Structures are given as C-alpha cells and as structure tokens.
Amino acid sequence: MNSMEFHIGLDDIDDPGGRCTTHFASLVVELLSKHSVEWLDYPNLIRLNPGIPFRTRGNGAVALRFKSEHNTINEVTPLIEEMIRDYVDETYPNTNPGFVIVEAEVPTEIQKFSQQALWRTIPILLARRLIERHNLTHFSLGNRRGLVGALAAIGNTLDNDYTFEYLTYREMDQTCKKRGVDVESVIEMDRVLGDRVFSNLDDKNRILIEPHGPDPVLYGIRGETAVDVIKAASYVKSAQSVDRWMVFRTNQATGEHLNHYVLIRDLRPYMAAIVQGRVDSAPYIFEGGFVVFSIKDDTSTIDCVAYEPTRHFRDIVTNLQIGDGISVHASVRPKSRTHDVTLNLEGLEIHYLSADTHSENPLCPECNKRMKSAGTGKGFKCTKCGYRDREGTKSEKIIERKITPGLYLPPLSAQRHLTRPLSRLNMNNSGQSFDLVEKWHDP
Amino acid sequence: MLFTLSTTCEICGVEDSQKSQCKMCGAQVCNDCFVKSNGLCLNCEEAKCYLCTEYLASRACNVCGKLVCEDHGTKKNESTICDECRLSDK
Numbered sequence: 103m104n105s106m107e108f109h110i111g112l113d114d115i116d117d118p119g120g121r122c123t124t125h126f127a128s129l130v131v132e133l134l135s136k137h138s139v140e141w142l143d144y145p146n147l148i149r150l151n152p153g154i155p156f157r158t159r160g161n162g163a164v165a166l167r168f169k170s171e172h173n174t175i176n177e178v179t180p181l182i183e184e185m186i187r188d189y190v191d192e193t194y195p196n197t198n199p200g201f202v203i204v205e206a207e208v209p210t211e212i213q214k215f216s217q218q219a220l221w222r223t224i225p226i227l228l229a230r231r232l233i234e235r236h237n238l239t240h241f242s243l244g245n246r247r248g249l250v251g252a253l254a255a256i257g258n259t260l261d262n263d264y265t266f267e268y269l270t271y272r273e274m275d276q277t278c279k280k281r282g283v284d285v286e287s288v289i290e291m292d293r294v295l296g297d298r299v300f301s302n303l304d305d306k307n308r309i310l311i312e313p314h315g316p317d318p319v320l321y322g323i324r325g326e327t328a329v330d331v332i333k334a335a336s337y338v339k340s341a342q343s344v345d346r347w348m349v350f351r352t353n354q355a356t357g358e359h360l361n362h363y364v365l366i367r368d369l370r371p372y373m374a375a376i377v378q379g380r381v382d383s384a385p386y387i388f389e390g391g392f393v394v395f396s397i398k399d400d401t402s403t404i405d406c407v408a409y410e411p412t413r414h415f416r417d418i419v420t421n422l423q424i425g426d427g428i429s430v431h432a433s434v435r436p437k438s439r440t441h442d443v444t445l446n447l448e449g450l451e452i453h454y455l456s457a458d459t460h461s462e463n464p465l466c467p468e469c470n471k472r473m474k475s476a477g478t479g480k481g482f483k484c485t486k487c488g489y490r491d492r493e494g495t496k497s498e499k500i501i502e503r504k505i506t507p508g509l510y511l512p513p514l515s516a517q518r519h520l521t522r523p524l525s526r527l528n529m530n531n532s533g534q535s536f537d538l539v540e541k542w543h544d545p
Numbered sequence: 546m547l548f549t550l551s552t553t554c555e556i557c558g559v560e561d562s563q564k565s566q567c568k569m570c571g572a573q574v575c576n577d578c579f580v581k582s583n584g585l586c587l588n589c590e591e592a593k594c595y596l597c598t599e600y601l602a603s604r605a606c607n608v609c610g611k612l613v614c615e616d617h618g619t620k621k622n623e624s625t626i627c628d629e630c631r632l633s634d635k
Contacts, residue, residue: 118607118624155592155602155612159623196610214558225578225587228557315623362548370555371570371601372592375548436570436592436601438615 105140105169109204113163113251114244115186116317117194120277124269125318126189127164128348130182132545137178140169141538144328147267147350148255150219151359152518153372153433153446156247158196159315160519163251164350165258175203175239183241190243200229200248203239204256212236216257220359220520221374224250263356263532265300268331270320270347282341283312283321291323291337299325299334300355300525301514310514311338320344324355326529328539348543351536357522360431360448367401369443371436377404377445381426381456385419393419394444397430405444406430412512418450421505425456448518450510458501464494554578556587569593569601596628606630 115126127145146165154161182201190197204212215232218224229249233240242249272281288309292302301324302311311321320342325331328349335347364375382398391410396403408419422428431449463473466484473482473491481492511517511524553560554575561575567586574586585593592601594614602612604620606627613627626634 155604158605194610196605223588223592225556225591227587228578231557362546364548368548368550370572371589436603436614438600438603440616 105171106175107142107169107206108167108175109208109256110166110182111163111200111202111204111252111254111256112166112248113200113255114158114197114248115190115199116158117191117197118158118315119191119194120274120316120318121189121191121197122271122317122319123162123164124348124350125271125346126185127166128269128271128346128543129185129189130166131348131543132346133178133181133185134166134168134170134174135543137170137174139174141167142169143167143260144266144349144351144536144538144542146255146258146260147352147354148216148251148258148260149352149354149359149519150251150254151221151223151372151374151433152520153374153435154223155372159317161251162519163255165255167259179203179239179241186241186243195244198244198247199242200246200250200252201241202233202249202252202256204236208257208259209236212253212257213259214257216254219250219254220258220353221362222370223372224254226250229253258353260351260353261532262353262358263530264351264353265355265526265531266325266328266331267350267352267354268323268325268335268347269350270322270335270344271318272320272342273345274318276342276345277316277318279342281312281320283309284339284341285309287337287339291334294337295325295330295334297525297529298327298330299323301517301523304514308515312340318345326531328536328542332539332542346543346545349539354519355522355526357520359518359520363429365401366397366399366404369404369434369445371434371443373434374432374448375434376429376431378429379427381422381424381428384424385422387420391416395419395422397428397445405442406432406447407435407444408447408512409516411516412447413516415447415450415510415512415516418505418510419447421503422452423456423458423503427453427455429453448512448521452505452507452510454507455503455505458503459498460501461496462499463496464491467491608634 115123150161323334359374379397379399383396385395393408408416429451432445435444437443468489469487471486473484476483482494483490555572556578564573565579568584569589572586578587580590595611596617600614603615604625607624608630617628618625
C-alpha cells in the first residue's frame with residue numbers, strides 16, 4: 103500500500119459561548135492517531151489577520167499534516183464531518199465550520215492565498231473557487247466562512263519564523279468554572295525556563311497563560327521549542343485538572359501579519375499594515391482614555407488611535423509631536439458615521455524626533471530677570487528695574503523630549519497573538535529543523 | 546516590503562482591464578469579484594453591517610452572530626451586542 107501526504111485544514115469550529123478550533127483539532131488528532139498515520143509535523147496553529155470582523159477570538163485555524171493510506175482518509179473523513187456536527191453549537195448562528203483536505207504537496211496557489219489571509223480580507227467565494235479548481239475534499243456548514251481559514255492554515259507551512267504553544271484543555275462540562283491557574287507555579291516556570299518561553303506574565307506578575315472566557319482552554323504556554331513548552335508545563339499547577347493537551351507549532355509571536363509597508367492612499371479596511379509617515383497633528387486624549395493623532399505621508403493623511411488598555415504604550419503615543427518620523431503597526435478600522443478610516447495601533451516605531459523648542463525673552467543684564475516685550479518693534483523692558491533693550495531678540499531653547507527613537511509595543515496583555523513581543527525581537531527559528539518529540543499530545 | 550496597487554484585481558489577483566471600483570472601500574476589482582447590483586466588492590458585500598448596510602462591520606453580534614458596524618453594536622469588554630438583540634432583550 104502507498105502512503106500519501108495529507109494536509110487537513112480546520113477553522114471556525116468555535117463560538118463565543120465556548121468551544122475552540124484547537125480543542126476540536128486535538129480530538130481529530132486523537133482519532134487519526136488510532137488509524138496508524140505518520141505525523142509529518144506538529145499540528146500547525148495558524149493565526150490569520152487579527153483585524154477582520156468575522157473572527158470569534160484570536161482568528162486561529164489549524165492544519166494537520168501526515169502520511170497515510172487513502173483508505174484511512176476515506177474512513178476518517180465522514181467521521182470528522184460527524185464530529186464537527188456533534189461539536190458545534192448550532193444555536194449560535196455565526197459558527198461556520200470549514201474542513202479541507204489537500205493531498206500531496208500544498209499547491210503554490212494555496213500558499214499565496216494563505217499569505218493574503220495574514221493581512222487582507224478574503225471573501226468566501228475566493229476560497230470556494232480555489233477548492234473547486236484543485237478539486238479538494240471539503241466540508242462546511244453555515245455560510246462556509248471556515249473554508250477560508252481551513253485553506254489558509256494548510257497553505258502556511260511555517261517555513262519562516264515559528265514558535266510553539268502547549269495548550270491544555272479542561273473537560274467540556276467544566277468550562278463555566280474558574281480555571282484556578284496557580285500564579286506562583288507560573289512565576290517559577292518562567293524563572294526556570296527564562297527566554298525559552300515568553301509572554302507568561304506581565305510586568306506586575308499577572309499571569310497571561312490563562313484565558314478568561316468560557317472556552318475549554320485551561321492554559322497555554324508559548325515557547326521556542328516543543329521540548330521547552332513541555333518542560334514548562336510540568337511546573338504549572340491549576341485548580342481544574344487537565345483533560346487533554348497538545349503541542350502546536352505556530353506563527354504566533356512572529357509578526358508575520360505585518361510584512362507590508364502600505365501608503366495611506368492604498369490602505370483598505372481590515373488590512374494589517376505598516377504605515378510610515380510624519381506626525382501631522384498632536385496627540386489628543388479623548389474621554390474614555392483613547393489617544394488620537396494623525397500621520398501624513400506623500401499620498402494622504404490618516405488618524406491613528408491607541409486605546410486605553412494599551413496603558414504605557416498610550417503614554418508614549420501621547421508624547422509624540424508634529425514632525426516626528428514614525429512607522430505605525432496597525433490594523434485598518436473601517437469608517438463609521440462618526441469617523442473616517444483610521445489606524446488602530448498595534449505598535450509604534452519612532453525613527454526620529456522633531457526638535458521641541460521654546461522661545462524665550464532675553465534676561466535683563468542689570469537684575470537678571472527675564473524681560474517683557476515693550477511692544478512691536480520696541481524691544482524688551484525689565485519690569486523690575488526698568489532697563490530697556492531696543493535691540494534684544496528672543497532666544498530658542500531646546501527642550502528635551504520625553505521619548506526616544508525605538509520600537510514601542512502595547513503591554514503583553516494587549517498584544518495580538520501574532521505580535522512579535524520585545525522579548526523575541528532577536529529570536530528567529532526560521533530554517534531551524536524540528537523533530538517530533540515522542541509524546542506531543544495526550545490523549 | 547512596500548505594497549503597491551498593481552493592475553490586477555485586488556481580491557483574486559486576476560488581470561482584468563475592465564476593473565470596477567468598490568464604492569465602500571475603493572478597491573479595484575474584476576467582474577467576478579464585484580457585485581454589480583450594489584457596487585460593492587465581494588469583501589465589502591460580506592463584511593457590511595446587516596442593520597444599516599451603509600458601513601462595514603466592526604464585529605459579529607455575540608447573540609445573533611450577525612455583523613454590525615460601530616454605530617449598530619454596543620461593545621462590552623470583548624463582546625458586541627447588536628441593536629436588534631439589545632432591544633429585544635429589553
């Protein structure tokens with residue numbers, strides 16, 4: 103019997119009330135593992151454009167890559183379809199699961215589609231055209247939006263930078279209860295593993311590995327290798343018990359969505375883009391705590407917004423001034439009745455700062471007090487001793503700026519899954535080979 | 546890399562000399578990616594607010610799942626409730 107290479111893509115199997123595409127993927131891995139497949143990769147958790155409105159939470163899709171015989175695929179395909187029907191919450195009308203299978207190598211066209219899905223919006227019809235053209239086995243429910251993510255997950259084979267995430271899940275009937283992840287155990291894990299793991303704790307030692315919603319994820323540990331995240335998990339304790347776990351290879355924390363510099367003129371709604379320009383209007387703090395300023399490039403001007411949860415980052419933004427040369431990392435927020443198209447800030451690079459100057463009247467040579475203007479063209483006079491200086495001129499004083507050039511990001515708690523955190527700025531696993539460890543999921 | 550608009554359709558990438566411009570987002574798209582009846586590209590057709598159909602959606606309503614714009618949805622923490630569901634709940 104000949105073994106073939108298969109890629110299964112899964113997306114949109116979640117809903118706001120619970121359930122999760124990665125959790126469902128772990129059920130599929132359990133099923134496939136009982137069918138003697140040869141795994142070619144860890145399950146790939148592919149985060150797609152975080153700015154699109156269709157997402158439930160973090161816009162993640164999953165690809166499973168393995169070798170198997172055709173008979174196996176024929177056997178499991180209807181089972182997976184049945185599992186999807188059983189798993190989804192049919193009372194929530196915006197769950198639109200998609201499941202796609204690609205045989206053999208991933209076609210270039212699907213790889214390109216996947217690159218687009220990282221930073222653009224993709225209509226369902228485009229995914230359906232691609233599926234039809236390549237005659238792919240697929241299954242979908244609802245409006246079929248899940249086909250977009252399923253195809254995009256298959257197309258991203260993580261050939262560039264990648265990281266790992268160890269995701270643990272609780273039992274589905276326990277999702278309304280508190281997870282109870284132990285803070286001290288996370289602090290200890292973070293201390294022992296050092297820079298091999300990241301984004302576990304914020305600057306006040308609040309844990310970031312525990313979600314807050316009613317989904318089955320108990321906690322997730324992000325790191326540089328599968329061995330690192332598996333070791334890290336051995337330190338973490340929680341009140342709720344781990345029902346299952348799985349290691350994913352992922353594009354999280356790689357900044358893969360922000361690879362395009364876009365002119366303001368060419369921006370489109372929901373795009374993830376880097377826009378380079380000069381600050382054109384001073385930042386203004388609105389009620390509610392968000393800060394707005396505008397930038398200008400050679401083609402146009404656009405407003406940029408930093409929101410209240412970005413805290414310290416918002417303080418940096420507040421200190422920008424007209425003329426500063428910057429690049430903003432942003433997603434494009436469509437216009438509404440109250441505002442035009444704007445950029446929601448995910449990061450800020452300050453390239454250069456404009457000079458902040460303050461003009462001062464001259465000092466009185468007699469009593470050293472700052473003089474006042476004596477009227478237009480009449481020079482200056484001292485109000486203390488009465489000294490007059492008809493030739494005196496104002497002097498320019500340079501004021502030290504409160505910010506310096508560099509890259510600034512919101513706090514970890516406000517970052518996108520795809521954002522490359524500062525702790526990973528000099529890390530890159532691109533080209534690094536990885537071997538599947540003996541045990542990377544249970545069950 | 547610097548992204549510049551090319552002569553191809555902004556959605557599917559196909560070369561088409563008869564492109565149309567979406568009246569909502571300004572994208573230049575081919576005939577297959579354009580909805581003639583309302584002058585929208587496929588992206589905006591799928592992402593428009595179901596209540597006003599004038600603006601693009603910001604999120605899906607957590608109750609009914611439909612897409613709503615900022616003016617027709619109320620945000621509370623991470624969730625959005627559309628005006629219709631909010632009023633029917635009252």
